[in-house]
Amino acid sequence: MMRAADTALLVVDVQERLLAVQPQGARIEWNCRRLLDGAKTLGVKAVITEQYPEKLGPTPKVLLSCTDEPALEKIAFSCGERGEVFAAWLEAGIHRVLLAGIETHVCVQQTALDLLAAGFQVLVAVDAVGSRYKVDHGVALRRMEASGVLLTTTEAALFEWCERAGTPQFKAISALAKQTPPAGSEMV
Structure with a gap:
């Protein structure tokens, strides 16, 4: 199971132009x-990346406001290009990474495979990733799972990080879990 102390959250390329073409x-x-809010509440290290922001636009402010760190720019599809992040996590005793972001079959998948190769346990929040086409999304999830990536959901991840009820952190995580999804959101 994930623990707040041994897991990092990596939000991959959730940028305005990419979001605009995502059916979900x-x-x-x-x-x-919600993952970024939960990570902040529970002390989970979180990083946001941006793929070629000059062309694909910035990360929405609502996401950037959830972290004290600026988004890390990259040109390669895999976040492995920012290997200094992976090295810092290993040094800090973090050996699990939860992935969220866009697109499942490109940047998320390539990052997952690079993280596996670097020795991390990798999880993907299936309701926090997406691709323009269902076939790309579905095949990428199957390929990652066959490669050793564990599939989870946003709510499951939040409660794993939290570990127990009866704490102020649980109250905050419970409030995140009770939020109503956006209208028209098909839950995976």
Whole structure:
């Protein structure tokens, strides 16, 4: 199971132009925001990346406001290009990474495979990732799972990080779990 102390959250390329072409863009953004809020509440390290922001636009402010760190720019599809992040996590005793973001079959998948190769246990929040086409999304999830990536959901991840009820952190996580999804969001 994930623990707040040994897991990092990596939100991959949830940028305005990419969100605009996602059939479930509102759901992806909403779940990424809940994951970032939960990470902040529970002390989980979180990083946001941006793929070629000059062309694909910035990360929505609602997501950037959930972290004290600016988004890390990259040109390669895999976040492995920002290997200094992975190295810092290993140094801090973090050996699990939860992935969220866009697109499942490109940047998320390539990052997952690179993280596996670097020795991390990798999880993907299936309701916080997406691709323009269902076939790309579905095949990428199956390929990642066959490669050793564990599939989970936003709510499951939040409660794993939280571990127990009866704490102020549980109250905050419970409030995140009770939020209503955006209208028209198909839950995976």
